[in-house]
Amino acid sequence: MTRRHQQIADDLRSAIADGRYPVGSALPSDAELAAAYDASRGTVRQAVSALLAEGMIGSRQGARRTVLTTTPSQSFTELRSFAQWAASGGHAAGGLVLESAWEAAGGDTAARLQVPTGARVFRVLRVRTLDGDPVLLERAVYAGWIGSAVERLPPDCVSVTRRLNEDTGLVFTHGEHHIDALAAGTLEARHLELRRGSPLLRVRRTTTAQDGRPVETSDDRYRPGSVAFTVRNSLQANSLTRTEG
Amino acid sequence: MTRRHQQIADDLRSAIADGRYPVGSALPSDAELAAAYDASRGTVRQAVSALLAEGMIGSRQGARRTVLTTTPSQSFTELRSFAQWAASGGHAAGGLVLESAWEAAGGDTAARLQVPTGARVFRVLRVRTLDGDPVLLERAVYAGWIGSAVERLPPDCVSVTRRLNEDTGLVFTHGEHHIDALAAGTLEARHLELRRGSPLLRVRRTTTAQDGRPVETSDDRYRPGSVAFTVRNSLQANSLTRTEG
DNA sequence: AACTCGAACTTGTCTGTACAGGCTACCGTC
DNA sequence: GACGGTAGCCTGTACAGACAAGTTCGAGTT
Structure with missing residues (x-):
């Protein structure tokens, strides 16, 4: 039994990866998503906040959330x-x-x-x-x-x-x-x-x-050229730190 | 007017940095924190989830949250x-x-x-x-x-x-x-x-x-030796990706 | 035509409640 | 003394409602 909020998050992630929500487009509002998935707004927000932390979407108070990138982070x-x-x-x-x-x-x-x-x-x-x-x-x-x-x-x-x-x-x-x-x-x-x-x-x-x-x-x-690392971060969730060498 | 959950998160962060909760020790439970800060459990959980995303604390269902590191990420x-x-x-x-x-x-x-x-x-x-x-x-x-x-x-x-x-x-x-x-x-x-x-x-x-x-x-x-980068991540919040060079 | 104002919408924040499921410590039994 | 089970605690999940604060867009005014 997978969790409800995780189901929704996975569904949104794949919808974004599929191009149903292209980069730059707006996501449905909390209320619309809650109705579509038949869940409460709290649960929807929990799902959305996961994508927010991954840097896949951007969000400001009052405006609809926008898609920032289609490639999800690795687990x-x-x-x-x-x-x-x-x-x-x-x-x-x-x-x-x-x-x-x-x-x-x-x-x-x-x-x-x-x-x-x-x-x-x-x-x-x-x-x-x-x-x-x-x-x-x-x-x-x-x-x-x-x-x-x-x-x-x-x-x-x-x-x-x-x-x-x-x-x-x-x-x-x-x-x-x-x-x-x-x-x-x-x-x-x-x-x-x-x-x-x-x-x-x-x-x-x-x-x-x-x-x-x-x-x-x-x-x-x-070995250079073989592997690189990518960090995606945001105001809400920042895990990258610059340190003295 | 700073947000309630942010106040609590900041307070917890500095409490950890001060050594009031040393590495490896357990944090108070949701209920205790809610009582201490006179806030609802939801608000406390919002604060705690910020520290979780930063990798400062670890959490498993049923057990109390433990402090993982005392050095907070940079903003x-x-x-x-x-x-x-x-x-x-x-x-x-x-x-x-x-x-x-x-x-x-x-x-x-x-x-x-x-x-x-x-x-x-x-x-x-x-x-x-x-x-x-x-x-x-x-x-x-x-x-x-x-x-x-x-x-x-x-x-x-x-x-x-x-x-x-x-x-x-x-x-x-x-x-x-x-x-x-x-x-x-x-x-x-x-x-x-x-x-x-x-x-x-x-x-x-x-x-x-x-x-x-x-x-x-x-x-x-x-220039090597001058600056390095540190990424802290967890099962809950992962922003680091390994990519082909 | 440009500007202002406001209503409707959307996200952020906060509270309260309830239950499920994992963990721990204690207690009684063997 | 070792073992097993259970009660109580704690976190995770989910729902419902309410207000605050920011955005957007259109109607009305200048």
């Missing part, structure tokens, strides 16, 4: 999982673990995972490929309580996220992504098949489980 | 305006227009600004400095209806956003940011004081006014 799951993202774009994802080991968490890592310095954590160095081409070198560190589940995964496991969810019921619910650029070192040059000094896109991320415990922190280095 | 205005961002971090921002001209919009630019190909647009090449050091080369293109206001600004105008707001009442409400990495060319090398081929962080963004009309589209190239 969080799709973002978190390299494999699921690739699959949704019709590409084949691959992965290979180059190194993995238990070790004591250093200061930075410990802080990001919210564990004491020196706590046992599981470190993994992984190459990710898209249609056979290496595009991403991933240095991930998993918290101790999930590390052994990661250790049991096959080294060429395509979707780590999916397997962890199947094996342990783990669901990622929050993430923080820190994005900057840097030059490729020897290691990146070798595994991503480019020259030392080439520009790389670096994403340092920390992912958190339902209960707020950090699960994983990672330093991902992308 | 959208602060993100949009380089000068206001710098000021909030205690730095001095500067800017200098190197070139500017009216020209006909090319295909890409026209599409991003949602104007016909060949429409008159105003292009500006600007260097931005932080505490005197050049950190950002900005290639911005403004839509025709706002271009003349931009043209009237002094070339060393520090906060373009603020001046446009004062002069024309313009408010930026939505933005789309596309982030990747690339190597510095001759122009970037000269103005950002680095070598050709050095890695740069590129942010291509399009900003939209209240009524949904695109105002500005820009290609910003940041």
Whole structure:
């Protein structure tokens, strides 16, 4: 049983994607939508506010809401999982673990995972490929309580996220992504098949489980031209922050 | 007269920032907050959902909400305006227009600004400095209806956003940011004081006014190490998208 | 023809109520 | 002491009504 407001939101999203409401056009009013879906205005507003937060529509008091873009954001799951993202774009994802080991968490890592310095954590160095081409070198560190589940995964496991969810019921619910650029070192040059000094896109991320415990922190280095990130935001919902390097 | 739900949200934000609710601790329940602020549960939930969307707190049905992080996101205005961002971090921002001209919009630019190909647009090449050091080369293109206001600004105008707001009442409400990495060319090398081929962080963004009309589209190239971007997201609110390069 | 004013409409805000479904802590049993 | 079940709490969802504040458009006036 899907929720009423979610049904309405999904329906509006696909209506916009289909072009029934082109970019720049006005959406029906709360009252019209409530009548059309036979729901209360509160429920309709809950659905609409989801699209608002995604930046798909704009809204000002008094004026009808207008469509801003037809391409919806990916779901969080799709973002978190390299494999699921690739699959949704019709590409084949691959992965290979180059190194993995238990070790004591250093200061930075410990802080990001919210564990004491020196706590046992599981470190993994992984190459990710898209249609056979290496595009991403991933240095991930998993918290101790999930590390052994990661250790049991096959080294060429395509979707780590999916397997962890199947094996342990783990669901990622929050993430923080820190994005900057840097030059490729020897290691990146070798595994991503480019020259030392080439520009790389670096994403340092920390992912958190339902209960707020950090699960994983990672330093991902992308080959330029292969992958980019898009953030859509608004006055109402802003998740992007500029920080000092 | 600020809104009730916004007051409550602000109060909760500062309570979290102050450490009254440390990371990992539980927030009071809807009922308790409603009693404390003398508001209905609906209003409290509206306030709490703002923090939820910002990723400051986590929530699951049945369990109390927990604090995920104490550092709030910047407001959208602060993100949009380089000068206001710098000021909030205690730095001095500067800017200098190197070139500017009216020209006909090319295909890409026209599409991003949602104007016909060949429409008159105003292009500006600007260097931005932080505490005197050049950190950002900005290639911005403004839509025709706002271009003349931009043209009237002094070339060393520090906060373009603020001046446009004062002069024309313009408010930026939505933005789309596309982030990747690339190597510095001759122009970037000269103005950002680095070598050709050095890695740069590129942010291509399009900003939209209240009524949904695109105002500005820009290609910003940041010197690495000076500025980074952070995105915080969750199952409930996700604005980050991974795209093909 | 240009301008002003107002009525109708639309979104934003707030309250109150009700029920469903997940979570926790306590209590009694084995 | 370990285990299981349940009552009470808490969040999610949904509905109905009311007013505030901003927008739009047309009628009437200048």
